[in-house]
Structures are given as structure tokens and as C-alpha cells.
Amino acid sequence: MLDVQAPDAPLTLCPNSNASSECAHCKVRALSVCSALEAEELAALDKLARHVSFEKHQTIFAQGEASHSVFNITSGSVRLFKLLPDGRRQIVGFALPGDFLGLSLSERNAFSVETLSIASACQFPRAAFSELADAKPHLLRRLYDMAGHELSLAQDQMVILGRRTAEEKVAAFLLGLRKRWARIDGSTVRAPLPMSRQDIGDFLGLTVETVSRMMTKLARDKIIVIVPDGVRLLDLARLEALAET
Amino acid sequence: MLDVQAPDAPLTLCPNSNASSECAHCKVRALSVCSALEAEELAALDKLARHVSFEKHQTIFAQGEASHSVFNITSGSVRLFKLLPDGRRQIVGFALPGDFLGLSLSERNAFSVETLSIASACQFPRAAFSELADAKPHLLRRLYDMAGHELSLAQDQMVILGRRTAEEKVAAFLLGLRKRWARIDGSTVRAPLPMSRQDIGDFLGLTVETVSRMMTKLARDKIIVIVPDGVRLLDLARLEALAET
DNA sequence: TCATCACATTGATGAAGATCAATAGAGCTG
DNA sequence: CAGCTCTATTGATCTTCATCAATGTGATGA
Numbered sequence: 001m002l003d004v005q006a007p008d009a010p011l012t013l014c015p016n017s018n019a020s021s022e023c024a025h026c027k028v029r030a031l032s033v034c035s036a037l038e039a040e041e042l043a044a045l046d047k048l049a050r051h052v053s054f055e056k057h058q059t060i061f062a063q064g065e066a067s068h069s070v071f072n073i074t075s076g077s078v079r080l081f082k083l084l085p086d087g088r089r090q091i092v093g094f095a096l097p098g099d100f101l102g103l104s105l106s107e108r109n110a111f112s113v114e115t116l117s118i119a120s121a122c123q124f125p126r127a128a129f130s131e132l133a134d135a136k137p138h139l140l141r142r143l144y145d146m147a148g149h150e151l152s153l154a155q156d157q158m159v160i161l162g163r164r165t166a167e168e169k170v171a172a173f174l175l176g177l178r179k180r181w182a183r184i185d186g187s188t189v190r191a192p193l194p195m196s197r198q199d200i201g202d203f204l205g206l207t208v209e210t211v212s213r214m215m216t217k218l219a220r221d222k223i224i225v226i227v228p229d230g231v232r233l234l235d236l237a238r239l240e241a242l243a244e245t
Numbered sequence: 246m247l248d249v250q251a252p253d254a255p256l257t258l259c260p261n262s263n264a265s266s267e268c269a270h271c272k273v274r275a276l277s278v279c280s281a282l283e284a285e286e287l288a289a290l291d292k293l294a295r296h297v298s299f300e301k302h303q304t305i306f307a308q309g310e311a312s313h314s315v316f317n318i319t320s321g322s323v324r325l326f327k328l329l330p331d332g333r334r335q336i337v338g339f340a341l342p343g344d345f346l347g348l349s350l351s352e353r354n355a356f357s358v359e360t361l362s363i364a365s366a367c368q369f370p371r372a373a374f375s376e377l378a379d380a381k382p383h384l385l386r387r388l389y390d391m392a393g394h395e396l397s398l399a400q401d402q403m404v405i406l407g408r409r410t411a412e413e414k415v416a417a418f419l420l421g422l423r424k425r426w427a428r429i430d431g432s433t434v435r436a437p438l439p440m441s442r443q444d445i446g447d448f449l450g451l452t453v454e455t456v457s458r459m460m461t462k463l464a465r466d467k468i469i470v471i472v473p474d475g476v477r478l479l480d481l482a483r484l485e486a487l488a489e490t
Numbered sequence: 491t492c493a494t495c496a497c498a499t500t501g502a503t504g505a506a507g508a509t510c511a512a513t514a515g516a517g518c519t520g
Numbered sequence: 521c522a523g524c525t526c527t528a529t530t531g532a533t534c535t536t537c538a539t540c541a542a543t544g545t546g547a548t549g550a
Contacts, residue, residue: 103396147393151349155399205407
């Protein structure tokens with residue numbers, strides 16, 4: 001089995017995180033892979049966990065590297081992206097608190113992960129995690145369901161990338177993000193945007209300039225208000241009309 | 246538990262498919278969800294299976310409908326697609342022999358599936374299949390791994406849709422398809438194209454005309470040859486250079 | 491064999507969004 | 521608070537691909 005491999009220079013490392021207090025007090029447990037597990041399974045998972053923290057814009061792991069760990073984000077947010085040799089970048093997702101990184105347990109990372117803000121995560125050795133999944137069917141089932149859900153989101157994103165206009169892309173992005181924040185902090189009209197316009201562009205297959213123009217247009221049309229670090233969604237009905245499935 | 250719900254008007258229905266001969270002789274077993282299962286698990290799966298056949302361009306199931314069954318394609322090929330209210334279409338994938346439909350076991354179908362040719366499949370009642378997965382950890386693990394693989398393919402497709410030019414899209418599509426055919430029939434330079442140019446366009450986020458122009462260009466550049474019902478890949482190196490990750 | 495029909499190809503034009511360029515803020519640091 | 525840097529916004533122009541339109545081709549069937 002592989003050793004636990006710490007990602008580059010985490011700010012803090014809590015070797016005693018296997019104390020059951022960690023999981024028991026975890027704010028994102030209800031949202032995470034750990035939800036719907038029995039006490040004994042949770043304890044086994046807890047034993048593998050190591051709590052790590054990251055600075056803003058730190059790399060958690062890189063595309064192509066051997067994959068040693070899987071992670072559960074506990075605070076902050078991160079971008080998942082793939083790079084082409086010539087530098088073009090496609091962001092394949094953003095992970096928020098409660099999100100799990102490591103659904104496709106391959107030998108090598110299929111994408112890179114970088115923090116958007118300071119962030120923290122539960123880290124698990126990949127091999128041990130995989131073995132635990134085999135030993136605990138509830139965990140495996142949970143992982144399978146999460147993978148199915150992710151797959152469904154990825155297919156939605158394909159529609160956005162392949163068949164929507166720039167304005168529709170931005171509208172769908174804002175709605176999708178708000179929906180995810182709602183699960184976490186219950187906010188209804190606020191959508192914090194921890195990522196840059198460039199990040200949004202690389203997620204939606206647009207340039208920074210086009211993202212900026214579309215945001216301005218939505219604001220001019222009184223559908224959103226641009227506020228520091230995010231937007232407020234003023235007119236959900238019209239936003240949904242733009243983004244409708 | 247839900248009844249087995251046959252898709253609309255399958256051409257043939259073999260109620261005796263639970264005879265173990267079916268699975269034992271299945272040509273695509275090595276490629277399918279059924280691979281890497283123990284004899285007892287395979288037998289349990291076999292009991293649920295029903296072999297069904299479809300005509301060309303028949304709907305197997307439709308987006309938004311309640312999902313009653315999951316399928317394993319045994320011959321022919323199908324398109325998986327999502328429709329927007331105004332008729333725009335995004336094909337989220339093509340399934341070839343051995344491919345499994347039903348990785349995200351949600352209540353309603355997230356997309357429609359139609360055959361591209363005459364095709365046949367193993368049909369399983371969704372609820373019973375889900376229960377079997379819970380009872381047979383090997384099956385569940387297999388499903389989880391397949392879901393992870395699909396997720397990874399979906400992320401590759403996001404890069405193609407979001408950050409590649411028309412020519413690169415077509416090159417990547419042809420290479421990807423050839424790779425999948427190679428697993429099935431071992432062909433190395435032939436890539437049968439059971440789908441129309443329109444289908445390819447709706448998969449790549451292009452119009453029919455652009456797909457046609459790019460195919461012509463690749464043929465003019467002696468990278469491919471267009472043959473009836475498919476293409477031959479003449480210059481894999483240059484094709485890979487266009488499609489490189 | 492020819493008519494029909496669906497699909498593919500090719501050409502001409504147009505529009506959405508990319509690119510190039512300049513300016514404006516916002517956050518840091520000395 | 522001035523100066524610096526990084527990001528966002530806005531404007532002008534250009535390119536790629538979409539759209540509109542015509543023609544070609546291969547399969548089917550009378």
C-alpha cells in the first residue's frame with residue numbers, strides 16, 4: 001500500500017485527526033461522502049483521515065502525476081482543470097465545501113486541482129481508501145451514487161459548452177453555482193464568486209472579455225447585481241428563462 | 246419494486262433469456278458490466294436479464310420519462326442526447342456493443358437514447374438491478390469503476406467542446422471512436438461511423454456543414470480517407486498531433 | 491432505368507465571439 | 521497616500537464557424 005503523501009506544503013497538518021472529534025464536529029459531513037454512513041464505517045474512514053490546509057492558489061495535485069490521495073473539501077473552494085500543451089485551459093469543475101475529489105480512482109490524476117482561496121480538506125491515502133470502499137458496501141454505494149451525480153452534472157455541462165450562447169452560458173453558470181451555495185449556506189439570491197472571470201471563461205468555453213460583457217449585460221438588464229466577490233440574482237425567472245434546460 | 250417495463254415495441258423478446266446460455270455465450274461480456282463477476286453473481290444478473298432487439302432509429306428511452314430499466318448494449322450502436330426546449334440538441338455520448346446505459350440510476354432519464362442501427366441489448370429492471378448491486382459488492386465495484394471511467398471521458402469531452410477548434414474536434418472524435426472500436430473488433434485504422442454528420446456535429450458542438458468541411462479537409466490533407474460508412478485513418482501521427490491532450 | 495428521398499458536400503455571406511488594445515478599479519506595499 | 525500590480529471592463533477590429541442556398545450522391549423502390 002502507498003504511503004500517505006502530503007500535497008506540497010500544507011499550512012497545517014493534524015496528525016491526531018483520527019480522534020473521533022474531527023469527523024463528529026465536521027461542518028460539511030451532511031453534504032459529503034461521509035453522510036449516510038454507519039457509525040462503524042465513519043470510524044474506519046476517520047482513521048484514514050488527515051486534515052490539511054492550503055493557501056490561496058496552492059496546487060493540491062497536478063494533472064499527470066501519480067495519484068496518492070483523495071480529498072474531501074471542508075472549507076474554501078478549488079478549481080479542477082485540464083491543460084492542453086499549448087496552454088489552453090478547460091476548467092472541468094469547481095469543488096466547494098463538502099465536495100469530494102477522487103471519484104475516478106485512477107493511477108494518475110486526470111486533471112489538476114488548485115485552491116481559489118485558503119481552503120482545508122480531509123485527505124485519505126488513495127489505496128487505503130479504495131480498500132475501505134471494498135470492505136464497506138455503504139461507502140461504495142455512496143461513492144457510486146456520487147459518481148452518477150457527477151456524471152449527470154458533466155453531461156449538463158456538455159450541453160452548456162456545446163449548444164448554448166455566451167449569455168446563456170453565464171446565466172446557467174450563475175444559477176448552477178447559486179444552487180450549490182444554497183446547499184451549503186442556505187443563501188438564496190447571493191452567489192459568491194471565489195473564481196476570477198478568467199476561471200469562469202475557462203469553465204464555459206469563453207474569453208474573459210466575453211464573460212465580462214455578459215455579466216455587464218445581465219446587470220444592465222437588471223437580472224443580476226454585481227457586488228464585491230460575487231453577484232446577487234435579482235430576477236431568477238428571467239435568469240432561468242435564459243438557462244432553461 | 247417496479248415491474249419490468251419493455252421499451253416501446255422491441256422487435257423480439259426472449260422470456261427465456263435467463264437460461265444461462267445467454268450470458269455464457271455473450272460476445273460482449275468481456276467488455277461489459279458483467280466482466281469480472283463471479284459465477285454466482287453472473288447467474289444472479291442473468292436471472293434479471295431480458296434480451297431485446299431494436300430497429301434502426303428506434304427510441305429506447307426518452308429524456309424526462311420515469312426510468313424503469315437499465316441496458317447493456319450487445320450489438321449495434323445508439324446515441325445518447327439531451328434536447329433544449331427550442332430544439333437544439335447535444336449528444337452526450339454514443340454507446341457501442343458492451344456499453345452500459347444506466348450508470349446514474351436516477352428516477353427520471355436525464356437523456357434520450359435512440360438506436361443508430363438495428364441493435365440489441367440486455368434489459369434489467371432498474372430497481373432490481375439497484376438491489377442486486379447492493380447485494381453483490383463485486384458488481385457495485387464494477388459499476389463504480391465504470392462510472393469513474395465515464396466521468397473521465399465526459400471531462401475529456403468538456404475540453405473538446407470548450408477549448409478546441411473545429412478541425413481538432415473532428416480529429417479527436419475520430420481517434421476516440423477508433424480507440425473504442427479497437428476494443429470491440431480489434432480494428433486499428435478503420436473507424437466505422439454509424440452516426441450521421443448531424444450526429445457528429447451535435448456531439449462536437451458544430452454544424453453539419455462544418456463537420457463535412459473538416460472531414461473533407463482531413464481527407465484532402467491525406468490524414469484520413471472517407472469510405473462508405475466510415476473513415477480510414479491514414480496518418481495517426483498527424484491526427485494525434487491535431488487532437489493532442 | 492429512372493424517380494424520389496435523405497444525407498453529404500460545397501459555396502457565399504453573416505454574426506457571435508475572439509483578439510487586440512486601452513482604460514479603470516481594487517488591493518498591496520513601501 | 522503614491523505607486524505598483526493584478527483583474528475587470530470597455531471599445532475596435534478580425535476570424536471562425538454558423539447560416540443560407542445550391543448541388544451532388546447513394547439507396548430504395550416503382
